Amino acid sequence: MAEERVEAVERALTLLEAFADGAPQLSLAELAARTGFYKSTILRLARSLERFGYLVRGDDGAFRLGPAPARLGALYRDRADHGGLIRAALRRLRDASSFTASFYLRSGETRTCLYRENSEREIRHHLEEGARLPLTLGAAGKVLLAYTEKPATDTQRRAAQKLRRDGYAVSQGERDPFIAAVAVPLLDAGGAFQGALCLSGLAAQFTEGQKEHCRDLLRQAAAELQDQLR
Missing domain, CATH: 3.30.450.40 (GAF domain)
Known part of the structure; x- marks a missing residue:
């Protein structure tokens, strides 16, 4: 039986993984370079991640991690x-x-x-x-x-x-x-x-x-x- 996968979820997680090296913020172009996704795809995923607090987009257009990962991390730790x-x-x-x-x-x-x-x-x-x-x-x-x-x-x-x-x-x-x-x-x-x-x-x-x-x-x-x- 083939492994079940949800592509949209994996793409959203890949977007979050782009910050794994400790980058405090990333531009849309930097996210595209790190993930290999189209900018339109990133913007679509980012809207959902922002809604649940996983990403925040500043007035300068750069993306930053939101409070949700820290909250989950604290629960796990x-x-x-x-x-x-x-x-x-x-x-x-x-x-x-x-x-x-x-x-x-x-x-x-x-x-x-x-x-x-x-x-x-x-x-x-x-x-x-x-x-x-x-x-x-x-x-x-x-x-x-x-x-x-x-x-x-x-x-x-x-x-x-x-x-x-x-x-x-x-x-x-x-x-x-x-x-x-x-x-x-x-x-x-x-x-x-x-x-x-x-x-x-x-x-x-x-x-x-x-x-x-x-x-x-x-x-x-x-x-x-x-x-x-x-």
């Missing part, structure tokens, strides 16, 4: 009080390590920073909640792939098995040459995979000793959270 537990753990990780602590979920072929506590150092790796990053690059991406992707090759299978056996992943300059990170899987009390806990910072600050320290902090945080996520 705080479901079952898990958000409060994870945020508290991220604050403890940040304070114990001085690095930026974050929690990632897989979003299709990307990863989304659902929660984060930025380092309080003046020079740091700064993240925004809701940021979408490549799934195939970075420590958190490796963890997400190992737990959510069926390996297509023997090399991928061995890499996933090794990560799950070791219980952590490290990246050094993969997505950004100046950023390094360590990540571990977060499981709930039933053993179900929830996402990736990550500590990241400037690569120059991530010595081998710091990586080991961050790994141990993350493992401890994940173990404590697992008992709480029921």
